[in-house]
């Protein structure tokens with residue numbers, strides 16, 4: 435490996451990245467990987483230890499000689515506050531710096547009650563979960579919300595779901611209570627990040643499709659989440675299907691896949707056919723009982739979702755498409771129709787190694803995705819260097 439020149443000397447933030455990723459576990463490793471001198475390594479490691487981000491662990495003595503001191507990222511060196519908001523369910527948690535949940539609580543709350551109701555509930559719950567822990571331990575806040583989000587500003591955009599939140603800038607409200615970086619993304623992006631990091635860390639291209647009350651997707655491309663210019667990438671729910679029958683979608687267009695194949699659409703169609711179904715659980719019961727008409731409706735929804743996904747697979751060429759959300763999780767026939775159509779309608783090259791898998795983490799991917807999102811940001815080399823410089827001045 436070529437030695438770095440003075441112009442590219444590794445900073446303390448980069449040293450932390452190397453320790454956190456396991457690429458370097460001793461001071462000698464750091465010297466070798468970065469080309470830094472021993473005193474320079476010592477200075478940076480000292481800063482990180484003082485900050486509580488790195489701890490030293492003495493290995494059991496080997497035969498003869500002094501045992502090497504291992505450097506470890508200190509996951510207990512702080513916490514992040516996370517919340518995965520859903521249309522009807524919300525989970526609020528405190529996680530350590532490795533993204534492990536230390537405390538968590540579920541709420542059955544309707545987000546449509548608006549930010550004036552929901553945000554104070556989140557803030558109070560975090561306060562309660564933190565207990566006696568010093569508030570300086572809080573390094574950041576990560577949230578997933580069921581709406582399109584202008585990511586850089588944390589501004590909710592959707593007028594379709596969460597109408598009462600439209601245009602609300604969430605970060606400044608949270609920062610009044612917790613003055614730390616606040617990241618807000620849409621819920622499906624959080625699920626995609628969680629499932630990617632937790633289940634498929636070695637794959638760079640993944641698409642997470644949530645089929646629930648509504649239909650949406652989060653795209654990991656080249657190892658990172660694809661947000662698009664303003665954060666609207668992956669909004670597959672409003673791509674129209676062929677021969678949808680002219681169903682008016684809440685977005686104003688006609689025959690969007692969301693309007694003909696979401697959980698909401700399934701309930702509407704089955705009710706129109708005279709079935710007594712109030713919730714997705716009622717539909718599940720009919721599927722389990724082998725009701726032919728219900729099975730046919732569910733399969734038809736799967737084909738429509740598959741039609742839209744086939745197009746997305748052609749554009750993005752993911753290695754895996756993960757199907758999540760309570761509708762996808764409940765219905766085997768839906769998943770098999772999606773599979774069938776995607777394999778038939780996508781190009782041969784795009785599907786050569788394509789896997790279509792059910793979500794392994796389920797709703798839990800939301801919380802871990804929010805934690806990963808905020809941790810990657812506040813522990814990035816740039817953010818760590820900036821905060822060290824800030825403390826020194």
Ligand SMILES: [Zn+2]
Pocket residue numbers: 671672673683684685686687690692693
């Ligand atoms: Zn639409």
